[in-house]
Amino acid sequence: MTIAIVGAGPGGLALARVLHVNGIETVVYEREPSRGARDQGSMLDIHSGQRALREAGLIDEFFAIARGEGQDMRLLEPDGTLLLQQDTPDDAPLDRPEVDRADLRALLLDSLPEGTVRWGHAFESAENGVVRFADGKSARYDLLVGADGANSRVRPMLTDARPEHLGQNIVELCISDVDHTYPDLAAMVGRGNYWVLGDGKSLAAQRNGDGRVRIGLCFQNTGADWFATTAIPFDDPAAARARLIELFDGWDPRFTALIAAADDRIVPRQLSTLPIGLTWPSQPDVTLVGDAAHLMPPVGEGANMALLDGAGLALALAAHPDDFPCAIKEYEREMFERTSAAARMSARIQELLMAPDAGRRMLEFFQPG
Template structure:
């Protein structure tokens, strides 16, 4: 029987890998024309998702590409007050290491047989066991797995739920080769995550493996069309950087210097989520994993849940190789409970970030974890 996975993101790849380890073939259909067609984003905090990599037989390879020092964190107020600094000892366990999303994706891709991913296959619809793609091609399936992300087309086969804007708009910018070009800013950011939380605005800077500092400036309690009224000229990067600094009045110049140092990549992102606790009636030949099933605020759970979804669905299919409907039902029961809890926790953390006194609330959130650490201050 044919398992068709729509989407070659982390969840879809983890599913295909666990199936392969268990002697089951699957075909991934990916809309991107090639594996290198676009950038894959920044670093990921992989914690619970490490179980998926163990089930995939890739945990040692993961540890080889993970960055323990990426667990470092600095939390500040906009006036430059340092509230918390957590530095990771060199011998610390890899409990929540950071890993470049592109490196993790490459690890999963390289673990699959040649030809497992069909590139350039943009899914349009499915009916009677046949997939239809934008280029006019078709493929058959016995089980269809939607791993096609936030704007999933497969989701419509199971539920009418659609992502909704949550009042957060993010502008992504970055500083390339920061150690060479801006060593003072590199030292300020440190080796991992650098958070500045203000009243309705945050700046999150993150060190990437390639030496780039990836920066996201979030504007909370803003409308979905906020970018149209923000006065940020996205077609003029220098002017966009200047406008972003204008939108941070009273912030320490050392912090806004991060924005001034950025290159010309300026990307607007509106943040949407699916309803917490989303479920759907079981369907024998279709299921969902990852953001297609449970899109959450971007606070560190989405990639982990996607990896676990893929691995646990793969294990369920391995246990019921002749009964795909039973495997999908078993997977969905566990997934609904696990991801609902993660989505509630993510929503609670999102509320902290949107609160007027976000920096102090976040300090209270982190201190129980850090209070016993000799490296925290």
């Protein structure tokens, strides 16, 4: 029985690894040409997803690359008022450690037999047990798993649901080797997460394990055409930084200094979500994991749900190796319930972040009563 996984993200790789641990081999098809073809992004807060890594037999290796100090947090308002500072003791348990996306992906990739991941295979279509790729190649499958993210091309085989714009647009920046290039900014951001919330905008800076600080500038209650109407010249990094600083006029100069210090790679991103509680009639030979199944606001649950999806589906398949339809139904029943709860919680946090007094609202969230 051939299991074909489309997408080498956390969900797809966790699925392949837990299947391998249970003596079931699979193939992962990834559109990227190689494992190092693109930047994998910022840090991940891995908490509930640790259960999946235990099933994968990788929890010790995960703790070796996890950053406990990444749990540090500083919460501020645009005028510079410090609302909350949480510093993690060196001996604190790794309940919610941060890990570089690239490091987690490398851990999962290295745990798989050579040749499991087929690079440069962009999914085009699937029908009658045959998956076809953009380069004209094809492969047979008995079970097809879409682990291909927010813009999944496997999802339409199960549902007509499409991601909808969340009302937020983000600009991503980073400062490389920050301890040497801008030690004052490095000290300000600290070891973990640095959030400035309010005035319909937010600035999130995050220390990464590779020595850089990644910065996300989020513009709340903005439409899908916002980038087209805001005149940020992304093809001219210096002018783009200047325009972004204008958009944060009135904020404490320490915060706009982070924008001024950023590298020339400036990336615009729109945020979208799938409907909360999305389900579909179970099919005997296709299912979804991760963002392909339940894209939700990026507030710390997505990667954890993807890891749990991959492990959960793998364990269901291992329990019913000769009955894929039964395994799929068992997996989807648990996944729908679990991820709906996570999506509702994520939406609640997202509402707090979009409030005019977001800083104070988040302070109440972290310190209720």
